Amino acid sequence: MEPSDKCLFKYKGSYFVPDLTTPETIDSLEDFEIRDSDVFLVTFPKSGTIWIQYILSLIYHEGHRNGTEDTDLMDRILWLEYNIRNRDYISSPSPRLFATHLPYYLMPKELRKGRAKIIYVARNPKDALVSRYHFSKMSVKTEKIADFDVFMERFLAGEVVGNFWLDHVEGWTAQRDNLNILFILYEEMKKDLRSSVLKICNFLGKRLTEEELDDIVDKASFGKMSVDRRANYTTVSPEILDFTKGRFLRKGTVGDWKNMMTVAQSERFDSIFKERMEKLPFKFFWDIKEF
Numbered sequence: 001m002e003p004s005d006k007c008l009f010k011y012k013g014s015y016f017v018p019d020l021t022t023p024e025t026i027d028s029l030e031d032f033e034i035r036d037s038d039v040f041l042v043t044f045p046k047s048g049t050i051w052i053q054y055i056l057s058l059i060y061h062e063g064h065r066n067g068t069e070d071t072d073l074m075d076r077i078l079w080l081e082y083n084i085r086n087r088d089y090i091s092s093p094s095p096r097l098f099a100t101h102l103p104y105y106l107m108p109k110e111l112r113k114g115r116a117k118i119i120y121v122a123r124n125p126k127d128a129l130v131s132r133y134h135f136s137k138m139s140v141k142t143e144k145i146a147d148f149d150v151f152m153e154r155f156l157a158g159e160v161v162g163n164f165w166l167d168h169v170e171g172w173t174a175q176r177d178n179l180n181i182l183f184i185l186y187e188e189m190k191k192d193l194r195s196s197v198l199k200i201c202n203f204l205g206k207r208l209t210e211e212e213l214d215d216i217v218d219k220a221s222f223g224k225m226s227v228d229r230r231a232n233y234t235t236v237s238p239e240i241l242d243f244t245k246g247r248f249l250r251k252g253t254v255g256d257w258k259n260m261m262t263v264a265q266s267e268r269f270d271s272i273f274k275e276r277m278e279k280l281p282f283k284f285f286w287d288i289k290e291f
Ligand code: PPS
Pocket: 043, 044, 045, 046, 047, 048, 049, 050, 051, 127, 130, 131, 132, 134, 220, 221, 222, 223, 225, 248, 249, 250, 251, 252, 253, 256
């Protein structure tokens, strides 16, 4: 483990949140036993992880849909590398639902051999960066960088959780023919949530009625999720998240980066991202007006 003046710690080429995981935990994941029924939600941070976690919970748990169960999302969808609730993942019943920000190369060996189902959600990196910047103000354990320009340089250098955005996305897309993986874009979900939920259900082999589908789309709206304490992380300890400094479900839109980045910052960003992004197998939306 490399010491860090930047709050995060670096291990095996990746950045992690201190106190919430350890090098031993990361090491143990290599041989973590995978079940074919496992579902892994993989994201670069701030790409809509909680949104899909919520949707997965609604798909798999009738008690969430009909309001008879009041289970926190963190107990429904387990964070692979951040087991902050000390849950026993090995004896958890199937199907186990996991979320992770890990790069492909740190995932359990058996998953890399093609076992389990994977949902990879990507969001345009400028919005992910801006979302992360705002989140850092409330995230007690991670970096505190008031100057957005400095924060952006860290992001461009890949010195953030998830590492360099392009490496993360490319690392996963490069494996698409070897894995049972579904790619979804955050912007696609914003544009047509119903189609995205249907796509997820089809991928998972889950058949829901039209009414159930409508219900999920309604409950997974930004407005409803923002006030649901199972989803907005307000149940997390103030030693981890300081809700006097912001909200986890902040704006939930496409193109908010335009309110933060200057033209010069945007151009610098493009000079690093443009060429490699054009080779990715998706077309990102950069503004809600493009819909
Ligand atoms: S984390 O910390 O990596 O797990 O964060 P993550 O959940 O990936 O991303 C948080 C951003 O997703 C937005 N979000 C939503 N947008 C639209 N609709 C819904 N329902 C929704 N749920 C979460 C959330 O608001 C964060 O983005 P920003 O831009 O900061 O608002």
